[in-house]
Amino acid sequence: MTTITSDIPRHGAPENANEVETEQLATGCEAIAEAIRLADVDVMAAYPIRPYDGVMQAAAKLIANGKMDVEYIVADGEHSQFEIVKHACAVGSRVFVGSSGVGWFYAFEAIAVTAGLRLPVVAICGNRALDDPGAFGCEHNDALAVRDLGWLLCWAETAQESLDFALTAWKVGEDKRVSLPVAIGLDGAFLTHSQQIVMIPTQAAVNSFLPKFDLGDRLLHPDNPITIAPQVDQDWLMEIRMQNDQAMRNALGVITEAHTEFKRLFGRGGDNPFLDEFMTDDAEIVFLGQGTLSLPMKVAIRRLRKQGHKVGLVRLKWFRPFPTADIVRSLSRFKAVGVIDRDYSFGSPYYGGVLYNEIRSALYSAPKRPVVVGFIAALGGREIEQPMAMEMFEKTMAAASGELTSGDVCHWIGVRK
């Protein structure tokens, strides 16, 4: 893609004292490719499935144009693709991988073992509905499937945040206190394939943010004879799982540190590493969601504010680790919360979405709890249109004034009868 400003040759990590931050018109996928270049990734594995394949194309272009040097391995399928980066990571490579929808699911054995091995693979999940039926649009169930495995999981809102989260992902995932894989959710189409203005940081700034990857004595190397993943059975497994649990607990603090440093260096990232609040200061009710659905909701909120309604938005940036304390602190201020799930969890409590039930669970022991209403919306990438936002507003208001009973707390929005 064409750079707006000067075309500075970039070859991996070497810095250029004259380099300045540049501006590009780039898709979320292209922004991720820039992050791969800036992070000086050693190995990336690829297998095409849309919308993730936008990253493949953008990275291939950077390589072809001589701007990036990375071992780019095209696999025979997603399972091999994720296995390749897992192994490369074990021998000390900084790695990148990604997929979408059922492609992500085809890689699932590799995805599960990567977290068990504590290998900090960074992946994007270009969110796509799970086939069948064939559908390219965005649903979050693909990425959400890693939620119990020990993967960190975050969702970006813009192309800029995609780049910023990717750089943060390597920093946090590779940190010895965490050493876990990180998945970044990118809403298919709206983020992966929409071109926006993105600031591309300098190599020098990225190098000062992102240390070299160092596995220490866990490096698989002839000079460091180790065996990875022997059979353990019941004798060792609980202790191993407990280590993962501890690492995930540590991740909250490490993300906070990384966020502070990122903000100092690049001036972006908002006030809170986990939540992005919009017009919440005096809000009585708020919506809560992940990814790009914040954009139409912000338009709706500005409109409702003009009519005098005290309404705001809380966008959840990190789903794993779940920022329970921040969620409780934030949401306790409101009368009601309308959780918008771009996912489903058939047969779950109250037939709500995944996010809805996580939020309710987080609030259970809070001294002061808002009413929580659930909305299943925008599945298959359906757009959030303004009438849908108004319907959700009315239902959340009704909940705030106690008009909705517990049997009436989850709603499907915008479904043809």
Place this chain on the structure above:
Amino acid sequence: MKDLVEKKAANEVETEEGSITIEIVYRGIFQKTLAQRIARSIVLAARKRGHTGTAFGRYGDSPERNGVPAKYFAVVAINELELESSMAKYEPAVVDVSIVVDDTLVKGVESWAWYGRQPIWKPVRSDGFVVVTSEKTPDEVLAQTDAAERPYTLAVVPGLASFAGLWVFKDDHTDYRVLGALARLVPDWVRLEDVQALIREQTKEGSAADSAQHGFDATVVRAVAPGEGTSGHEVLQFDKPGWTTMRPGIIVDARKPGERNPYYKKYGARTLRPVVNFDTCIKCTMCWLDCPDECFEVTAEGHYEVVYEACIGCGICAAVCPVKDCIVMVDEMKFTDNKDTWALWKSDHDAYNRWFEEMAGVPADPKGVAARAADAPVGTPTVSHDAASGGDD
């Protein structure tokens, strides 16, 4: 259909003063790079004056099919806030400008992600712009465009349809001329000096910036009032089912052998259409066998006639037909309907052949067989086979 109308009503209120939405309607694959370049350049030119913007293709169009109508969008806004209402969308319901980079698209567009042919001006707001690249006059273009429901301005940018491909960009300056035309039509959003400055950054070719100037100067503009245009195009509607009316298990009705799906019409992909000379046809079945879309029906006399509603205009039938000029591919803009033609040939050979010659530009009777037959004594058999067998010389 109903939800499209509602969606439109809901978004009409939404049209923001602080932004402009421009769509580019193009032929899938063949013109993808062109459409993308125009959309990106609109945003990048706007950056020069501090505006912001976004550019995106219609996700449902892809993976694109050759020639199937597709869309790309550019939104420019005075600031991030104004841009937000245009983000996270597949397709803006209302646009200020529609740029059509192949004039045959004015007959209406039907992408494979849509439900029926739509007038080209369908998403254009009242008093908006339809910009067409064409060698034809605005009146000729309008004659093939659906009758307007709202007033708009038709602008014709002189030039043939550019087939700037997916992988290789054929730089014939269509993008620069279109950008120049935009600078003339919506100067508050696209300024000629910004466009030319951008072009000079992108290419060393001095003539490129001149092409933008040419687009600015040579574009022909015509106001279109409601009712102007043709009422000849088919209106096709499809009602999407609801969750209570669909069968479980993701099942839709299929057709029995021999039946055609009334919703599956792909002529919107066509820039050329085949016309058949039934006099020289030797009934060899090649066209019928090789047409990828099973467009041919066997007539009562064993000829093969094209069902134009199904024909995508790929030209394979004309390529495989063994008889010279028996199937000729003709500019789609010469036709105003999709009617079958064999019935006319059957009822009036001469009228049909005159029509064939006018459309195809080749003689209907290359060997003068009909003339000789007319001179010959009664009873002398006229074997159309003779006329055809030597037809490839």
